[in-house]
Amino acid sequence: MWKHRLRVDFHLGIVVMFGAITVLGIAPFGIYRHLTGEWLIALIDLVIVASIVGAVLYAWRTGRTAGVASFLAATYSLGCVAVAHLAGLPGLLWVYPVLVANFLLVRRWPALLISAAAAAAVMASDAALATPVEKILFMVTAIVVSLFSFVFASRAELQRSQLEAIALRDPLTGAGNRRGLELELHAAIVTSQRQATPLGMLIFDIDHFKAINDDFGHEAGDDVLVQLATVVRGSTRANDRFFRLGGEEFTLLLPGASGAALWAIAEKLRSAVETDVQCRGRTVTISIGAASHQGGESAAEWLARADAAMYRAKRGGRNRTMTADDGDGPS
Ligand SMILES: Nc1nc2c(ncn2[C@@H]2O[C@H](COP(=O)(O)OP(=O)(O)OP(=O)(O)O)[C@@H](O)[C@H]2O)c(=O)[nH]1
Incomplete structure (x- = not known):
C-alpha cells in the first residue's frame, strides 16, 4: 500500500525521500554537535530534523505535498544560513546540496528566488567567508550551481508535464484516465x-x-x-x-x-x-x-x-x- 502510494504520487515520493535523507544526513551531525558541547548548532539540527519529519508525516496523512515541499526548501535554506553564521565553513558546505534540493522540491522560479536569498544571506557571513575574494568565489560558484539546477529543472518540468499528459489522460476525450x-x-x-x-x-x-x-x-x-x-x-x-x-x-x-x-x-x-x-x-x-x-x-x-x-x-x-x-x- 505505502509502496504503491510512493510509486504513483511523484511529489509525495520526493518529499518522503528528502525527509529520509535529512534524518540520515543531519541527525548524526546533531548528535556530534551535542557531544562536542555546541548546543546552539545541535539545537538547530534538532529543530530542522523534527520539523522536516513532522512536515513529511503531514504530507503523508493529508496528501498535500506542494506546501510541504516549499516548507522543506525554506527550512533547508534557513538552516544552512544559520549554520554558516554560527559555525562558518560547515554551513558553507551545506549550501550546495541545498541549492540543488530547492530546484527538486519547488518549481524553478520560486527555487531560484529561495536559492538567491539563501546564497546572499550566507555571503554576508564573515564567519564563513572572511575575505572579499572568498565571497566573490562563493557567489560565482553558487550562481553556477543554481543555473545548472535551473536548466535541469526546466527540462525535467517540461518532460514531466508531457509524460503526465500522456500517462494520465485519455487522448480521445481529454478526460483523465x-x-x-x-x-x-x-x-x-x-x-x-x-x-x-x-x-x-x-x-x-x-x-x-x-x-x-x-x-x-x-x-x-x-x-x-x-x-x-x-x-x-x-x-x-x-x-x-x-x-x-x-x-x-x-x-x-x-x-x-x-x-x-x-x-x-x-x-x-x-x-x-x-x-x-x-x-x-x-x-x-x-x-x-x-x-x-x-x-x-x-x-x-x-x-x-x-x-x-x-x-x-x-x-x-x-x-x-x-x-x-x-x-x-x-x-
Ligand atoms: N468507437 C469506440 N467504441 C468503443 C471504444 N471503446 C469501447 N468501444 C465499444 O463499446 C461497445 C460496448 O458495448 P457493450 O459493453 O455491449 O455495451 P452497450 O452496447 O453500450 O450496452 P449497454 O451498456 O448494456 O447499454 C463495444 O462494441 C466496444 O467495442 C472506443 O474507444 N471507441
Whole structure:
C-alpha cells in the first residue's frame, strides 16, 4: 500500500525521500554537535530534523505535498544560513546540496528566488567567508550551481508535464484516465474528510453503444465519445473531475455534492446528453449510478457502490439515474 502510494504520487515520493535523507544526513551531525558541547548548532539540527519529519508525516496523512515541499526548501535554506553564521565553513558546505534540493522540491522560479536569498544571506557571513575574494568565489560558484539546477529543472518540468499528459489522460476525450482517477480519488477523499464537506461520484455508461459502432462504424462511435465529453464539461464546474474508466464508461468526482444535490446534477447531465449528443440523427442516452462518499469507506468500496447503482439503472431500462444512497431519488 505505502509502496504503491510512493510509486504513483511523484511529489509525495520526493518529499518522503528528502525527509529520509535529512534524518540520515543531519541527525548524526546533531548528535556530534551535542557531544562536542555546541548546543546552539545541535539545537538547530534538532529543530530542522523534527520539523522536516513532522512536515513529511503531514504530507503523508493529508496528501498535500506542494506546501510541504516549499516548507522543506525554506527550512533547508534557513538552516544552512544559520549554520554558516554560527559555525562558518560547515554551513558553507551545506549550501550546495541545498541549492540543488530547492530546484527538486519547488518549481524553478520560486527555487531560484529561495536559492538567491539563501546564497546572499550566507555571503554576508564573515564567519564563513572572511575575505572579499572568498565571497566573490562563493557567489560565482553558487550562481553556477543554481543555473545548472535551473536548466535541469526546466527540462525535467517540461518532460514531466508531457509524460503526465500522456500517462494520465485519455487522448480521445481529454478526460483523465483510470490511472488519473486512482491518483485523485485518495486526495479527494482526504480533502472532503478534512474539510467535512460532502463528496459525490457519478459513474455513467452510454446505452447500446455497441449498436452505434455496429450501425455507423467505429469512427462515428468515437465522435459520440467526444461529443459526450464536451457535454459533460459544459454541465459541470471547474473543480469537478472527469475521467474515462474505459470503453464507454465514465466517472465524475463532484466535491461538495451529495444526496439530493448529487442526484439533481446526475439528472441534469443525463438530460443534457439526451438533448445534445446525437449520432446521425439517433439520440444517445446514458445510464448513471450516483453515490455519496460515506465516512470510512475505501475508494474501491465507493466505486463499487456507484458501479452497482449504474448497473441497476441499466437493468431498470437505461436512460436513468439510480442512487446508491438511501432516500435520494430512485435507488
Ligand atoms: N468507437 C469506440 N467504441 C468503443 C471504444 N471503446 C469501447 N468501444 C465499444 O463499446 C461497445 C460496448 O458495448 P457493450 O459493453 O455491449 O455495451 P452497450 O452496447 O453500450 O450496452 P449497454 O451498456 O448494456 O447499454 C463495444 O462494441 C466496444 O467495442 C472506443 O474507444 N471507441
